[in-house]
Amino acid sequence: MSAAAGLVAALLVATAVVLLGRPPALGLPPAEAAPGPPEERALLARLRLPLTGLVALGAWAALGGVVGTVAAPVAALVAWRVLGRVEDPAVARRRERLEVELPTGVDLLASCLDAGAAPEAALLTVGRALGGPVEAELLAVHARIELGVDPATVWRDLARHPQLGPLGRTVARAHDSGASVATAVRGLAAELRERAEAEVEARARSIEVKAAAPLGLCLLPAFVLLGIVPLVAGAFASLAVLR
Template sequence: MTAAATGWVPVVCAAAAAALALPVRPALRRPAAAAAAPSVGWLHRHRLVWSLLAGIGAVVFVQGRAGPAAGMVAGIVCWVAIGRAEPADVRRRRDAVRRDLPHVVELFGATLRAGSAPAEGIALVCAALPGAAGDRLSGVASRLALGLDPVDVWSSLADDPQLARLGRTLSRAHATGAPVVASVERLAGDLARAARTETEERARAVGVKAALPLGLCLLPAFVLIGIVPLVVALLATLEL
């Protein structure tokens, strides 16, 4: 690659480093929208910079006439891959909803057992257990408080991966006239068992994943203590 072609690479890299170092000014939004919108991670925030760096790296690596084409392909692939990656904030909120949901449903069942109406009970739960699950259910509580059809309100949760079971259970109970308390308590038991099973599976997975690093750590000691003395003794025997 010629000097003219490579001269701009340090300049672009320096500009990219400066762009990554500059603080990002938050956009001015209304308080409600700011609370509802998840924050964008640094990977998505600097999506263009990473794509440019990937393209530059491909150009420098490939060189020749195929360098620009390789850089364009690498930049596009990096742009698409980052766009499809799930932001860390979204993943954390999803995990928080899945972790809090058994407690939310259990407390909701307790309020229903105490005689509260579903609209009042879900509002009490959202106030008592603030968090990711409570934030998502606060809209349901507001719509129920306005007197909307409970079947339609609970059915609106069908598109939520974490709250779909709760929505289906409540909408089916209201549509068929089944006891709401029994349905909610049964769902709370199912969610609690699923949470315990998931915790046990994660604990077992930790042991399996830790086996390889521990084995690699013990391998040098095994070689030095078990194999090296045998090899030295064998060589000494052969020399004799």
């Protein structure tokens, strides 16, 4: 039974290496490196059943007997549910890119508005300048406004967007209050820059804290050999001399 468990563990490790070790396509940004969403969803769908089978086989091989027979379908059901909730890699990359490029997009939008461009034309310019998912989202907003939808309604709808919500809320408030959209967007750009700088500093501090433990573990043997061992050896030598 232990040999079977070892074989299952080796299969699981090999599967994980194949899944996690696929390098991105060379010469492309991370967002465009992997295959498109349909292919990735198809890959996840194809791997869901074999991975569930491997989990069930591993539970049966590790426990064995009646317990393994009962635990195998339970483990398979749990694995099936967990794998079904795994986020599409393309969706995760899109979300991360929107979060990263939002401050830059708001900065560019504020610059366009300061230069005298209308908000709709500024959306078109910024979207084409950034490309990717930001372009798709901003062009969708521009298209709705061009079709005659009330701009305040469009911006209020954008306020519910998971990543572009701050931009939608800011412009919607400016529309409702009659304030200058350029001033509101400029203030949002400054706020997002400060928030991004604070996040970078927080990450840097967290890296320092996380690096302290491995560094301490690396320095501890040297401290013991160079500091504690000579001290103890000297104490024993002095005791031997006194005798």
